[in-house]
Amino acid sequence: MKNCEDTTLDVERSSFERLSIKDRLALRMHLAMCPQCRKYFKDSTTIDTLLKKRFSHLGEEYKFTQEEKDEMKRKLAG
C-alpha cells in the first residue's frame, strides 16, 4: 500500500507519463480509500485546467514602448 506522499507524487507523474499497471492500480486503490488524497487529486485537476486556460491565450500582456522598439530597430539595422 502506497502512502499519501507517494500517491500525490504519482498523481503529478501521471500527467507526464503513463504509469505502470502496478502503479496505476496502487494509485486507484489508495484514492478509493483516502479522502484527503481524493481531494488533492480533485484540486490538482482543477489547477491543471486553470493553468491550461491561463496559457492557452498568451496574448501580448507585456509591451515594449514605441521608443524601445524604435531603438531596437536602429540597433538591428546595424
Next chain:
Amino acid sequence: MTNQDIDRAQLVEDHSDYLLSFAMTKLRDIDLAKDLVQDTFVSALTKLESFEKRSKLRTWLTSILNRKIIDHWRKAETRYTDPISNFFDQDDSDRHWLMEKKSDSSIANIEQVLEEEETMNELKDCLDKLPEKWNGIVSSKYLEEKESEQICNDFDITPSNLWVIIHRTKLLLRDCLKSKVVR
C-alpha cells in the same frame, strides 16, 4: 532565407511584444526580459540561414529566447550558488502536508465562485508568488507542453525533483487561490 530577405523593423513590430510576454511567464525582472528579447533578435539575424521555412518564424524566435533564459538561469546559479536542487536538501518538515494541514474546503468550485477573468487574474497573482524557476517549469509544461525529459534537462533536475516541484506548486497555488475565494 538570407539576411537581406528580412525586414528587420517588421520583425520587431510583429514579435517583440509576444516574446516579451513569453519571457515574463518565466522571469520577474522586466528589464532583464527586455534585454533577452533584444539579444534574441540579434542572435536570430546572425543565424538566419539555420531557420527552416517549415517552422514558423515566431516559434523559431521563441526557441532562441528560451535558450537564452535557460542560459541566464544557469549563470545565475553559479553566481549565487543557489541551485534549484538545494531546495530539496533543506528542511523537510513541510513535506507531510496531509498530516498537519487540515484542508477541508476544495477549490474545485472556484470557477463557479469567480468570474473567469477574475479567476485568471488571481491565478496570475498566485503564480507570481512562486519561486521564479518554478514559474519557468510551469510555463515549460503548460505553455510549451514540453516532455518531462526536456524539462529535467533544461533545469538540471531529476524526474523525482520535477514531480515534487509540480506537487508543491499545486499546493501553493491551491492555498493561494483558496485564500482568494474565501474572503
